Amino acid sequence: MDKLPKEYLEDLKDGYYRIVDGKECMKPEFIVKYPKEIAKGLKDRNKNKLSQIWKFYEHARRIQDNLEHRGMPFAVSEAELDMMQPIVESALNRSMVTPVFKDFINENVSKVQKMEDLDAFIKHFQALIAYLPRENQK
Numbered sequence: 001m002d003k004l005p006k007e008y009l010e011d012l013k014d015g016y017y018r019i020v021d022g023k024e025c026m027k028p029e030f031i032v033k034y035p036k037e038i039a040k041g042l043k044d045r046n047k048n049k050l051s052q053i054w055k056f057y058e059h060a061r062r063i064q065d066n067l068e069h070r071g072m073p074f075a076v077s078e079a080e081l082d083m084m085q086p087i088v089e090s091a092l093n094r095s096m097v098t099p100v101f102k103d104f105i106n107e108n109v110s111k112v113q114k115m116e117d118l119d120a121f122i123k124h125f126q127a128l129i130a131y132l133p134r135e136n137q138k
Contacts (some may be wrong), residue, residue: 001041004103008034012111016120024116030124039131041100050132052096056105057086057125064118074115081118084109104128 011034017024042048063077072116088105091097 001037001100004041004100004107005034005037008037009107015111016048016124017050026120026123030106030120031127035124035127037132038100038104038128039133042098042128043133044048044098047095047098048101048132050129053101053129054130056084056088057122057129059087060118060125064122067115067118081109081112126129 011027011029016026016030018027019025042053060081063080066072066080067077069072085106088097088102092099092102108124112118112121
């Protein structure tokens with residue numbers, strides 16, 4: 001896989017959530033289906049090492065922690081979240097990640113508009129890490 005699945009990108013445009021019985025809940029495709037598919041596209045053993053991917057995940061988690069535990073307004077952390085895009089671009093230019101991972105970060109970061117979106121992105125990202133092939137986990 002050299003790019004993110006078209007169906008995934010279309011579903012992401014509609015957001016991470018759907019309404020069930022009048023309540024917003026995360027679409028299960030972002031926990032199982034899409035992470036499995038995307039993980040297959042990240043199997044390059046020379047790039048996308050788990051340690052590199054974890055750096056991006058931890059960046060997003062730090063933002064989430066700052067919002068939840070320090071009471072910072074979401075707008076204050078938007079710049080921190082947006083910084084993931086130039087950082088992943090730099091990692092791509094240094095051959096540390098593949099274009100698929102760069103696109104994953106860019107598409108998801110641009111979709112985060114509120115705290116609930118950030119929470120969903122982090123769950124989605126965590127599921128992706130769980131599905132990475134074993135050889136990436138060294």
